Amino acid sequence: MSLSIANKIGVCGAGTMGNGIAQITATFGHEVVVYDQSDEALSKAKAGLIKIMNRLVEKGRLEQSESEQIIGRIEYTNDLNKLSDSGLVIEAIIENLEIKKTLFQSIEELVAEECILASNTSSLSIASISSALKKPERFLGIHFFNPAPLMPLVEIIPGVATDHSVTDSAKKLIADWGKTTVLAKDTPGFIVNRVARPFYSESIRMLEEGVADAATIDWALTELGGFRMGPFTLMDFIGHDVNYIVTETVFEAFFYDPRFKPSFTQKRLYEAGFLGRKTGRGFYDYHDGATNPEPNKDYLLGKYILNRVLVMLINEAIDAVFMNVASKEDVELAMTKGVNYPKGLLHWADEIGLEHVLTSLQELQNEYGEDRYRPNPLLKRMVTNKKTFFGAS
Secondary structure (H helix, E strand, C coil), X not given: CCCCCCCEEXXXXXXXXXXXXXXXXXXXXXXXXXXXXXXXXXXXXXXXXXXXXXHXXXXXXXXXXXXXXXXXXXXXXXXXXXXXXXXXXXXXXXXXXXXXXXXXXXXXXXXXXXXXXXECCCCCCHHHHHCCCCCHHHEEEEEECCCCCCCCEEEEEXXXXXXXXXXXXXXXXXXXXXXXXXXXXXXXXXXXXXXXXXXXXXXXXXXXXXXXXXHHHHHHHHHHCCCCCCHHHHHHHHCHHHHHHHHHHHHHHCCCCHHHCCCHHHHHHHHXXXXXXXXXXXCCEXXXXXXXCCCCCCHHHHHHHHXXXXXXXXXXHHHHXXXXXXXXXXXXXXXXXXXXXXXXXHXXXXXXXXXXXXXXXXXXXXXXXXXXXXXXXXXXXXXXXXXXXXXXX
């Protein structure tokens, strides 16, 4: 199977992600059909696209004629039949397995046999979704990051039934759209949402223990670690209705491995409707006139916080390589291009020393007696054999 620039692209879901994917595909010359059941969502998406295009013209990034051509290539519709002549259909709807299965069953009845079907899911099993299809070999995951037009990374996730030609074709097409692609195994969270869990969970753990408050932990990771956004600011930005549910989904999908255990602190925020910026309150208060605490800029405390989060992140990155979820190169690309980490975690491990990473994890495991801190076997082997990931051995 192959896709050419002449193929029409179908996008299911007129939310932020679906509309962003439509913008990308139309920018690169495709005719695009955006399908959604909600007329309100379709109207909002079209208005949003026009607003974005106007802003790009104002900033001199697009000519007016180019903007008009991009808008003109996108059709917004509540008629699923309009997807029938698509060469690729990408689904970007609610993270509900049964709803996705039902949608793809309907799409499969409409499109040609050579049409590739893809889900933008961030946390659901590709194999599970594809099980609803008569031809699961034409199905895979194509996971964009928000905002899709700006974020350079796309995870390509073949399922156990996916044909190699489908994977290769999808990867080439997405690369032709100027995106950086990484290949991930169909495991919970794929690369980014798997490896990044400790950034949130270990930070919350330290908050719960009283090691430091949210502002201090955010300060340590941004000022000392170089992360663009601290974990609590980021969780509030993402929204606890999204971030907590992803954590809970990954935890369940990993058969309740304690490494991915969610926190009661975030669960209570989610239950209370304190979802972050979108509701005016999360870990921080975003209402007008609100005063949030200043960080305690104690350097030694900050280094402890940074080290504790960093070694947990590194351990997860190493586990992704150990379990053949992705190559070490793709793990590095995923974390720098997908979530803008200041450097690849495996390069960072080489820099601070694998022995230091191992010792830190062993100390945490000895102190807490919890399996969440268990060092990865590959880390142990590399320290024993005095190996590094990218430097001289």
